[in-house]
Amino acid sequence: CEKQERRPSRQRLLVVANRLPVSAIRRGEDSWSLEMSAGGLVTALLGIKEFEARWIGWAGVNVPDEIGQKALTRALAEKRCIPVFLDEEIVHQYYNGYCNNILWPLFHYLGLPQEDRLATTRSFQSQFAAYKKANQMFADVVNEHYEEGDVVWVHDYHLMFLPKCLKDYNSKIKVGWFLHTPFPSSEIHRTLPSRSELLRSVLAADLVGFHTYDYARHFVSACTRILGLEGTPEGVEDQGRLTRVAAFPIGIDSDRFIRALDVPQVQEHIKELKERFAGRKVMLGVDRLDMIKGIPQKILAFEKFLEENPTWRDKVVLLQIAVPTRTDVPEYQKLTSQVHEIVGRINGRFGTLTAVPIHHLDRSLDFHALCALYAVTDIALVTSLRDGMNLVSYEFVACQDAKRGVLILSEFAGAAQSLGAGAILVNPWNITEVANSIAQALNMPSEEREKRHKHNFLHVTTHTAQEWAETFVSELNDTVVEAQLRTRQ
Ligand code: ADP
Ligand code: G6P
Numbered sequence: 021c022e023k024q025e026r027r028p029s030r031q032r033l034l035v036v037a038n039r040l041p042v043s044a045i046r047r048g049e050d051s052w053s054l055e056m057s058a059g060g061l062v063t064a065l066l067g068i069k070e071f072e073a074r075w076i077g078w079a080g081v082n083v084p085d086e087i088g089q090k091a092l093t094r095a096l097a098e099k100r101c102i103p104v105f106l107d108e109e110i111v112h113q114y115y116n117g118y119c120n121n122i123l124w125p126l127f128h129y130l131g132l133p134q135e136d137r138l139a140t141t142r143s144f145q146s147q148f149a150a151y152k153k154a155n156q157m158f159a160d161v162v163n164e165h166y167e168e169g170d171v172v173w174v175h176d177y178h179l180m181f182l183p184k185c186l187k188d189y190n191s192k193i194k195v196g197w198f199l200h201t202p203f204p205s206s207e208i209h210r211t212l213p214s215r216s217e218l219l220r221s222v223l224a225a226d227l228v229g230f231h232t233y234d235y236a237r238h239f240v241s242a243c244t245r246i247l248g249l250e251g252t253p254e255g256v257e258d259q260g261r262l263t264r265v266a267a268f269p270i271g272i273d274s275d276r277f278i279r280a281l282d283v284p285q286v287q288e289h290i291k292e293l294k295e296r297f298a299g300r301k302v303m304l305g306v307d308r309l310d311m312i313k314g315i316p317q318k319i320l321a322f323e324k325f326l327e328e329n330p331t332w333r334d335k336v337v338l339l340q341i342a343v344p345t346r347t348d349v350p351e352y353q354k355l356t357s358q359v360h361e362i363v364g365r366i367n368g369r370f371g372t373l374t375a376v377p378i379h380h381l382d383r384s385l386d387f388h389a390l391c392a393l394y395a396v397t398d399i400a401l402v403t404s405l406r407d408g409m410n411l412v413s414y415e416f417v418a419c420q421d422a423k424r425g426v427l428i429l430s431e432f433a434g435a436a437q438s439l440g441a442g443a444i445l446v447n448p449w450n451i452t453e454v455a456n457s458i459a460q461a462l463n464m465p466s467e468e469r470e471k472r473h474k475h476n477f478l479h480v481t482t483h484t485a486q487e488w489a490e491t492f493v494s495e496l497n498d499t500v501v502e503a504q505l506r507t508r509q
Contacts, residue, residue: 032170033071033493036162037061038115038178040077040101050091054099058308058343058384061175061200063411067273067485071171071493075101076161078115082108104161106154113150115178116348117143123177125351126208127201128312128406148214152181159185166193171493174225176200180218183225196496197225198268201408202434203235206242215246222263223249223256226503227496229268231409231434236267262506264499268492269438270409271483277418278481280391289392297396301462303338304397306390306412307404308345309382311355314403314430314448315342316362319378321403321454323366326377329459333370336462337377338401339393343384356382394419399461402429403448409434413443417476424473426461428454438483442476 041062042054056062057080065075079096083089083105096103106114122144125131132141159182162172174182174197183195209215219242222228230236240251250257255265280286293302303322307313322338342359346352359380367376385393394400400416410433417427417439429436429443436445444457 030070030072031493031497032167033068033073034076034162034165034170034172035065035068035073035175036076036158036172036179036182037065037175038078038119040075040079040096040103041066042096042099042101043080044083044092044095046081046083046088049085050087052088052092052095054095056387058345063272063415064200064270064485064488065175067271067276068489069486070490073100074165075099076158076165077101077104078106078111079103082106082111102161102165104158106157110150110154110157112348113143113147114154116346117147118151119178120346120349121351122147122212123180124201125311126212127177127204129202129204129208130311130405144213155179155181156185158182159189162186163189166190170194171196171496173198173493173496181221183223184221187224194496194500195225196227196229196492197222198229198492199235199239199408200231200270202232202406203230203239203242205238206245209238209242210246215242219243219247223258225263227492227499228255228263228265229492230265231267231269232437233267235408235434236265240265262503264495266495268488268495269434269483270411270488271480271485272411272414272418273485274414274418274481275484277391277394277415278421280388281395281419281422283388286388286392286395289389290395293392293396297337299335301332301336301398302396303336303399303401303458304393304416305338305340305342305401305403306385306393306415307340307342309342309352309356309359310345311351312405312407313342314405315340315355315359317405317448317451318401318403318454319359319362319366321448321451322378322401322458323362323369324451324455325458326366326370328455332462333377334372334375337375337379339397340378340380341385341390341393342380342382344382390415391419395423398423398425399458400425400427401454401458402427402433402435403446403454404430404433405448407433407435411435413439414480417442417473417480420473421477424466424469426464426469426472427476428457428461438479439476442472442474442479 043057044052171194243249243256244251256263363378363380370377394416402413413435427443430448431445446454446457
């Protein structure tokens with residue numbers, strides 16, 4: 021209570037993430053339109069309401085000319101967003117290269133891309149240099165907009181170098197860093213050539229947060245084993261300075277989803293979908309088309325289910341909505357062709373003249389269409405091979421209070437720790453197990469569905485994005501105050 025009184029009511033929050041909540045599309049020399057970006061980070065941060073928040077991030081496009089940059093800066097200002105302009109070469113080396121070809125697969129235990137492992141190893145130094153340069157460019161923009169008393173909240177693996185850059189400018193800035201992916205075992209992290217530099221940069225933050233206790237534990241052991249620092253129950257200590265490390269499980273703005281179900285347009289859409297799939301159970305996958313989401317594994321498990329359960333063949337349909345992502349990275353291009361090939365083969369094998377078992381869409385759906393789809397679904401399939409949290413599973417639960425469908429959830433998603441009691445947990449690598457869980461879900465008695473749904477619905481509606489953000493920022497404020505008190509003693 022005493023700690024709460026020290027905080028002003030609407031604190032200014034500078035949210036710094038590689039991806040802004042809107043992506044820009046150029047319409048003319050000085051005109052831009054803005055579209056919602058996809059991804060869990062954006063979904064969660066849109067749920068933050070308590071703070072006077074400004075976003076700083078990359079606009080997702082190359083804007084080489086001054087006229088375009090000025091116009092885009094103005095358009096983004098209306099959304100309280102501030103752009104960081106990165107040129108093509110930096111984006112190639114920093115975003116496509118170091119972030120998405122090295123850190124992303126490594127943090128999800130997938131190792132470096134198989135075929136170009138040596139090439140990746142060779143280009144490592146230049147990509148890491150670009151990563152540091154990009155982080156410095158973000159730091160310059162933060163510095164330009166920082167006002168005394170602001171809290172700076174840095175997000176994700178793209179910006180691990182930023183806490184250090186910010187503290188080098190001004191050691192008094194309150195800096196928090198939150199990772200939206202898993203943090204892997206220290207045995208994985210230690211294979212990174214830049215392992216120590218990254219850890220030390222993150223440790224410059226006052227508070228470091230993860231989705232789960234396990235990820236936090238892995239981070240602390242990486243610091244103790246690789247840097248030789250002391251891990252304490254509070255975090256990591258280096259020469260008397262403590263960096264607080266803790267778990268802050270993320271959530272969604274569940275009210276936004278629940279309210280959407282009453283919108284007439286959504287109701288109409290629900291009606292159409294029910295008519296369209298009458299007589300068939302609807303199974304749903306919603307993912308970015310990313311190798312960590314286990315989309316091929318999910319589809320192969322569905323094929324196995326169809327193989328072993330001929331009576332269900334014309335009574336069930338799988339809708340897989342897969343929004344393309346990071347399309348300049350070769351591994352993602354390969355995945356797209358692989359998924360298309362498997363879907364085509366299975367539809368050829370089990371389809372009829374009038375129906376196919378899998379509807380696969382390579383695109384994103386708008387918010388209302390997505391809510392309608394969640395609401396009519398009987399079974400949601402989340403088969404991530406690893407996933408920091410997985411908010412699709414939360415969104416599905418929020419939209420299911422009428423239907424009480426079943427969630428089949430990978431045990432390797434962070435969400436398994438919060439929704440595990442209500443979901444059917446599976447190992448996505450074991451397609452027989454996933455196929456059996458589909459049969460179990462289809463045959464589940466309504467009382468059991470009700471019980472499982474209630475458990476998850478309670479969690480999703482009480483552990484919201486807003487609560488997550490408030491807890492993190494409040495802890496960050498407290499950590500800084502406590503550190504000041506310690507240095508005065
Ligand atoms: P990630 O952050 O790895 O993409 P999450 O499941 O945590 O995974 O979050 C994904 C977010 O992106 C969710 O809010 C989801 O609704 C949205 N999303 C993913 N795929 C699509 C799609 N095909 N159409 C619309 N939204 C999507
Ligand atoms: C994950 C990452 C986010 C990222 C999102 C979409 O959720 O944790 O940082 O924004 O994927 O990926 P993209 O590369 O399009 O930003």
